[in-house]
Amino acid sequence: MIGAHLPALQVVVPLIAAPVCVLLRRPRLAWGLATLINWICFGVATALLARVLTEGSISYPLGGWAAPWGIEYRVDVVNAFVLVIVAGVSALVVLFARASVEKEIPAERIYLFYTLWLLCVTGLLGMAVTGDAFNLFVFLEISSLSSYALISLGPERRALTAAYRYLVMGTIGATFILIGIGLLYMMTGTLNMMDLARHLPAVAGTRTVIVAFGFLTVGISLKIALFPLHSWLPNAYTYAPSAVSALLAATATKVGVYMLLRFFFTIVGPYFSFEVMAEGGLLIAIALLATVFGSVVAIFQDNIKSMLAYSSIAQIGYMVLGISLVSVTGLTAGIVHLFNHALIKAGLFMAVGCLAFRLRAVTLQEIAGIGRYMPWTMAAFVVGGLSLIGVPLTVGFISKWYLVLGALERSWWPVAGIILFTSLLAVVYIWRVVEAAYFRTAPNRGHPTRFQEAPWSMLVPTWVVILANVYFGISPSFPIDIAQRAAQALLSPLP
């Protein structure tokens, strides 16, 4: 009974819980509800993935109105996987959030924080689950607006300008996406994705569709902070509350990349995207620039959060690179990196959040010698960092392996070379942190309580994510299996 309505429950549950959170008011109660709801979402997402893997895609007409007239929720391997990533990361980060948020946000605003959190998760899950282009835009706005507000709750006043900047850039991106969807609607008279895919080939050559394609590409690139449209991201991640940085870095860009996949492969189809529009060459060039630019700039950051933010720009480059190889191996690399990078960045931002819990600022000067006082936190950071570099036995290595393999399959040696070269840049920026934390002597710290480890309620979720980095690095068959099926599904022509 309930099983049939899982796709709807995926978004309805957190959406209804959000206003309840406002009514609860008490910080701990709000947190309790948010945690419960997040774990229910995770359960629903897992159940959906399990069903999709055994029974194939699920189509769910919302309110009983049949597609293409009503809104259709459509779950296949690709978005079921994204749902699990988003819900899983959010469920773990919300556990971590309690202590971190109590430290960083005034008590009277905490219930608002969790309300926004639930709305943001609703938006992200909705974008992934829906099969309707306009509905996608609605959920995009829900997640964007709530994340602007979440970022502005950051402890420093600079969070406000960071959020404002994101608001401006994000709105431009969303408007572009809306214009693109509008133009497509104009030409085909439908908003359902599968229906769009059926009707588009007839009008594919028209200037309107080409313009729509351009608007959508630029709009989505803005939302995923693809170089050179990345300028909102570093400050947004740096000045947001620690838990928000972890959530957004691990999920928001992933859903954006999913949007890109859906649009390029399902709606317009790989033939139009990469043969007619010859998108591939442009995307590869941009993706490579993104990896080099993000990694190089990350080396020069003193603030560790902003270092990780620039590294995210580079990592988004890897995902787009994998996608633009347009082969099963390349797409597998891109999709598996969605999962892997979510684990890597969530773990690293959570470790940094633990540091922020004890320190005034998370800069290289402040963390000097911290390895002795916060051994578990720093050990988590080191393992996460190794995974980011792509050392074997971590998930980062799996992504690199498939990316390089994909590039070599197409005989693009320079691309393979650049991928490996940028991993070496990651060694440089991660090792600056390691050296400062372990081999620099600690400055004379004021109060002895600041020597302590972060509370276990933050450490345990952090380590769960970090150990997942190692577990899926050693036996990666689960994500790779799914990514390969997803890649094949995206590349195969429509039924």
Add this chain to the structure above:
Amino acid sequence: MNPDLAVLLAPVIPAIGAVLIGFTGSRPNVREAMTLATGGVLFGVVLSLYPAVAAGSRPAAILFASLPGLPIALEVEPLGMLFGLVASGLWIVTSVYSIGYMRGHHEPNQTRFYVCFAIAISSAMGVAFAANMFTLFVFYEVLTLSTYPLVTHSGTEEAKRAGRLYLGILLGTSIGLQLLAIVWTWSLAGTLDFVPGGILTDVASPLVLGILFALYVFGMGKAALMPFHRWLPAAMVAPTPVSALLHAVAVVKAGVFAILKVAIYIFGLDLLSASGITHWLTYVAAATILIASIVAMTRDNLKARLAYSTISQLSYVVLGALLANAWGVVGGGLQIVMHAFAKITLFFCAGAIMVAAHKTEISEMGGLGRTMPITMFAFLIGSLSIIGLPPMGGMWSKWYLAVGTVEAHQFLLLGVLMASSLFNVAYLLPIPVRAFFGAPPAGEKDARTPAGIREAPMFCLIALSVTALGCVWLFFNPDPFYSLMNQIVAPENAR
């Protein structure tokens, strides 16, 4: 013991040892007993494999299934047997030495030292017994990372700089070149297993094979082939037991061992000698032998001189692999053993001098033979073995390598080998000569007043005597190692 189980235990025992050492860190006596016990058990297990391998069987075990078609698996073949025996055997001796050295030198952070040491040995075992190139790469990287804290042990600015150079070159070459070569091999051959005769026959043009082989040879940064040799002299800031076991035996030999493995089991000697792709690389190896020897002469710091000598001697093994004929490979394999015993003796002596007489510069060591006769006599034996004079084991490896150059009609290389032996005489023998016959530097007490014997701690003396006797023993009994190597080049001769 069941050989398959013994293979599995080889990397596992030191890993468990590392945990036990970590937990007993507060009680130095228990901790060091743990180190010795682990070393003893490990050597026993590795030794128990010898009869089976010498009889021609290939014990194997799978650690875990990783990427599809690429398990982390172990299999013992003769070359790995040889390397495993040397590394595990000398670990016991080094542990004995470390106890004397670390206590005599009052080093801090000794628990971290012993833990990292055990992890390094564990990964050296993994390198030795790897069943495929992927497994070898995984353990190769773990070896790099686990030895980094040993290089930066003292935490001084110089040590940190050395650590950066160490990681930079070793990770740079392994990720930038070696990993590229591995993925390339995988995409060409569809397997990475070590197969006698190689896996690359008839899959690519000689040009591609040539580039691939060069990527492997330079990608093994641990082999210290010029121009990627700078990390080795820099790593000499580490405590002497590290220089002795890791930077004369386990780490550097892992590099040349991997090159031999690639030459024998990935390319196959027939393919290498037929295609002539190794030709220009032999000159790189020859140049490394000569240049490093010349640089060694200019160094007054004893450990620095030994480090350059190691660079030169490592290229003997590389040269053996590049000659790609039976004698070259036998010589290369024997050189791993002979140089290990000789160079570890020399480093033990250097450390003993540092602990007992607080001297690091060769120019200060005049007359030292009177106060430290045992140490300086062991130094003489080690030097003679490096030079390759009977009755020292070093003679055999030089002999077979020379025969290999003649076999390959490379008389220029024969000249290089002979010239290098002369260089060895020039930079090694003056040290014991000066110690026994020279006068102590001005400012110290008059040499004629009997200063009495002031040797290093007993543990150090035992260790360096054992390895010095080993050099002599190997001259009379090279057969256990020779027969292993002979099995590779002439399988029909297997006992």
